[in-house]
Amino acid sequence: MNWIILIIAGLFEVTFAFCLGKVKETTNTEMYLWFAGFLVALSISMGLLVKATQTLPIGTAYAVWTGIGAVGTVLIGIFAFNEPTTFPRLFFLTTLIISIIGLKIVSG
Structure with a gap:
């Protein structure tokens, strides 16, 4: 179950990075809304990471x-x-994915 929580935490990390990108592209009220989304996603991601690390290394x-x-x-x-x-970008992205899968496999 904690692996699922960790994956969801990672997806919220992607969400906060997306919001950060949108903050950079927008102005005024829209910028602040994206920043609020960034803070919410960041908080959820960190909270889920803490929960997952209670049983995972x-x-x-x-x-x-x-x-x-x-x-x-x-x-x-x-x-x-x-x-x-x-x-090269796609190649190294693929090696990163393989590394993530490898860590999951060797961690049990």
Whole structure:
């Protein structure tokens, strides 16, 4: 169950990174709404990470959490913010995904 909580925490990390990107692109009231979304997503993500680390090793949980956030944020950047999709970028993104899966496998 805590692996599921950790995955959800990672997805909220992606959400707060997306909101941060939107803060950068907007102004006035809309910027503050995206910033509020950033704070809410950040709080949920951290709270779920704390919950997951009650039974999972901290090193593994943190690495998986940041890995999910990194992969998701790169994908959000590509699809929502028109960032480049070069071969090296996709290659290293793939190696990161493989590493996250590997950590899950060896952590039991």
